[in-house]
Amino acid sequence: MFETKNLSPQQLSALTALFLAVPIGIAFLIIENIWIGIIALFLTFIGSYYLIGFVLESFIYRKIKLIYKFIYQTKASKREETYYKYILPQKGIDEVREDVEKWAEQKSAEIELLKQNEAYRKEFLQNLAHEFKTPIFAIQGYVDTLLNGAIDNTEVNRRFLENASKNIDRMVNLVEDLDEISKLESGEQPLYKENFVIQDLIKEVFETLSIKTAARQIKTSIKKGCEAPIMVFADKEKIRQVLNNLVVNATKYGKNNGSIVASIYKTDGAHVLVEISDDGIGIAEEHLPRVFERFYRTDRGRSRNVGGTGLGLAICKHIIEAHGQTIHIRSKIDVGTTVGFTLATKRN
Template structure:
């Protein structure tokens, strides 16, 4: 069945002109019985109708549509856009124009939603940052005021307060360093020095470097059975070391005493390697999993502030892995444990 739904303005004008001119021409022919007059009237009425309809569409409808398009682009039209407005747009049907506007509206709605989410995230980030900075500053202020208020004379109290002050200064320094690290990673200023190295050797090195904290909780560290065979990756070794220190450190903090930390390494294909660090600790509620890589985000139970740290470790891990062009993920269940994994590029022969 014939439909005018997707006709361009010129096609619509021609179709309408035919509908007008044919009955008129037939009427004139029946009145005069002269086929030349009938054909002439058909041509004349068709041309007049077509020209009038096109003029109306161009003057009163598509001029408004062009204005809408220019408002959508919100800029002075470039030469390319002017060509589009002059030659391509008039060939579009009203339905195609409507689809363009609807698509633009949908894009704008998504942009607005993203801006709203970013604004909410910015506010939350600033609140968390203020809290993280105020906590050690107020602690330092309290210790200093107490010492200046007379506690300086008591050696035991003086030493204890100075030690606590030093700890809070270290916390501030770590916070500033972590923020600086994230800023450089986000801006792309942090260059990566990639090389081939065996990932299992680096994992064992991290286990050794954190052995004192791990032994304090009597946690056993292993590489999963079947994953011991050396696998070479191509990455920035120092940056991946930083990632593994964060992940093993977290697994130690939130792992259960007497539990286990297991590292797994898999070659997923010829170009990628998957590394996972898992614990059997307290785990994370499902509603928090999508946000644990955000700066300063902590869950009420699994990532509470009394565990220490700046709250930026996982955010830094995410930025480092993404700077490598790879991805990081988490699996967790309360009471079962948490596994965080990330992908790396496999060995390069020409590196």
Template sequence: MFNVKNLSPKKLSAFTALILSIPISLGIYLLEGQWLIGVIAFAVIFLGSYFLIFSIIQNFIYRKIKLIYKFINQTKATKREETYYKYILPQKSIDEVREDVEAWAKQQSREVNILKRNETYRREFLQNLSHEFKTPVFAIQGYIDTLLNGALENPEVNRRFLEKAGKNAERLTNLIQDLDAISKLERGELKLSPQNFVIQDVIREAFESLSIKAEEADIDFSFKKGCERPMIVYADKEKIQQVVSNLIDNAIKYGKSGGHIVASVYNTDEKNILVEISDNGIGIPEKYLNRIFERFYRTAGGRNKDVKGSGLGLSICKHIIEAHGHTIHVRSKEDVGTTIGFTLDRKKE
């Protein structure tokens, strides 16, 4: 079916000239009664109308369209772009131009949305960073001011206040070290030293190192049945120890009294090993799942708990696993529990 919407400027000019010349030349033929005069009139009117209409489209309509394209590109036209404007653009139909502009508008909309999200993330990051630094700094300042104002002479108070100031100084040091670690990971400056090792051994070491903290929270550790068989992975052992410890530590922090943490290890295929740490804690609302690996991000439920730490643990885990060329994922449901898993390469011969 003939579609006027998809005509190029030349075809549109010819079509319009044809519509004008047929009735006029037919009228002249009927008035004069000579077919030769009618044919000549048709040719003259068709050619004159064609060039007039095409000239109007070129000089007015497509001149405006060229400005639109130059605005889209937002730069001085290169020789290649000038060639495009001169030879290719005039061959396009108005519909094709509209599609180009719509595609540009969608791209601009996507970029604006990305900028808005980045701005929101930047603002939240700075607020959280300020809070994380402010808390230990103000605590240290308060303890020191109290000691300087007379408490230093009181043996019952001075040591206790100095110990509390020391703990906050340690918290501040850990925060700076974690930020430095993330910055190095993002810049690719933190070098990995991969080796073959049994992943279950690393998990057991993390269980042992966090056993006292787990006992205080009345939480027990275990391997999922069938996952005890040693599986060898190829990765940076020290960094994976850090990931596993962070995940188990998080599971303790957000666990329930009398709860349990289960480690699972699966041989997914010939190349990858899947490691998962599961708990039956407070869980994470679905709307927060895509943000838990952001720096300092805590869910509303997480903020309500008395949880200590830099707030960078999961972000560091994500960067370490991605530095190994793998991904980390989360599954969770409120009041049911959370499972965080990651993959690693199988052993290298």
């Protein structure tokens, strides 16, 4: 069946010219003779074809070309001028409409992304202000109290100074974590990759944090069947930081007399999967997509009462992604949480 919706300007000109030429040719054929009718048809067709083509190109496709220039918002290069001159006129109106619709969808998606980024920026600034405001106001309260006479009271002056010192430490940790993320995002911190046994590093982290885990009677272990040494290729100290953050979180949100288990698997010849699991309070499903955002806290699983800067998982994500790898989380309320990440296998 003959389709007319995707005709090019040349095809449309030819079809219109044919509709004009045939009746004229038939009229001359009837009035005069067959040769005059053929000549009239031919001349009418040629004249109409070029006239209609000129009108289409001069008026319609010149406007369409302006639309394309507006879409791309750039001064046309030689390549674009070639496109406008030879390729664009071959397109049907429906094809042009599809291009404009695609452009509109793309711009709509960009606007939506900008709105999301703006909302994220506002939320980030609010959280940042809150994180700084809390220790600053606490320090201000302790210092004002001491200056107003409490400094001479030996029963409270040392306790107030110790509390002020703790809040200063909290601010220092916050600034250091923010600086760490900024450097990771900008690529200012190079990765010093080497081959090492991931199980050995996990054991070192468990040993380093043994006082914290013992205080809550939490047992740390490597899952049975995962003890065989596996070599990975990564920045050892950066991965130590990731493991440290994950084990600290598992300790904070784990349950007394609970457990933290590390699992290591070879997923294929090029990647190793490392998982840190706890049997703690867990995280609600609706919060899981956002737990790697800066300062994001859930009502239950990320309470400010347990301390921390709220940047630990964000730092983990940046470090793992700087390695070109991925990090994920699985969790269920009152069952526990598992955070896993991939690393590259040993390089020769």
